[in-house]
Amino acid sequence: MIIIKVGATDSTNLHLKRMLAETELEDLTVLVTDAQLKGRGQAGAQWISEPGKNLTFSVLKYFDALEASRGFLISQAVSLALIDAFGRFGIPDLSIKWPNDIMSGHKKICGILIENTIKGNSIVQAVIGIGININQASFSGLPHAASFSQITGTEYDLDSVLDVVLNSLRDGLVRLSDTDEEVPKMYDSNLFLKDREAEFKVDGNLVKGVIRGVTQAGKLILEIDGSQCSFGMKEIVFKL
Known part of the structure; x- marks a missing residue:
């Protein structure tokens, strides 16, 4: 190098x-x-x-x-x-x-x-x-x-x-x-907060969800109320 x-x-x-x-x-x-x-x-x-x-x-x-x-x-x-x-x-x-x-x-x-x-x-x-x-x-x-x-x-x-x-x-x-x-x-196995319920901001609303992984395209897979959704970088915010 x-x-x-x-x-x-x-x-x-x-x-x-x-x-x-x-x-x-x-x-x-x-x-x-x-x-x-x-x-x-x-x-x-x-x-x-x-x-x-x-x-x-x-x-x-x-x-x-x-x-x-x-x-x-x-x-x-x-x-x-x-x-x-x-x-x-x-x-x-x-x-x-x-x-x-x-x-x-x-x-x-x-x-x-x-x-x-x-x-x-x-x-x-x-x-x-x-x-x-x-x-x-x-x-x-x-x-x-x-x-x-x-x-x-x-x-x-x-x-x-x-x-x-x-x-x-x-x-x-x-x-x-x-x-x-x-x-x-x-x-996926090293993701922050993976498989633990956490708060996120989606479309201006606070939601509780569980991170399950990332898609091949790099979107975050979040389980909300039993259903899995994927979000791009500008579509979701972590609430720490």
């Missing part, structure tokens, strides 16, 4: 895509920054990270023949790779909050933003943006956010964590194919 480090940028995903437009980049090129000034999360949300305290980076991955209809496999593989890496640092009670946040208990420690390039019916490349809360001591106005150090009481070396995370990501992505059925099963 080739790692490129920059002091500050607007967004690592945007920065990496600008580089890609200007020059040919190798598979698994990584762009890391100490300060991300306009970080982005899912659905246009802002990703806020204290400079020098956390990991914010993007990874470029090329694909030979990954069907666009199976694009959520990338998110699933990345999420599982991160859980594997975080477990090596003693982070407890890890799970995946659909579609792609990593939780420790009820606290969010990592967010993922994946942007795919599609040609015909295939995904040819993905820019995978990842933000991991490592040594940040507080998260004003974000009651459900936490960092590695807050959870374990340990200060972490950012480069050491990055090395473990990137190795896990590489291993998870290089063998990914659209015939892989193990990754979706493992993703």
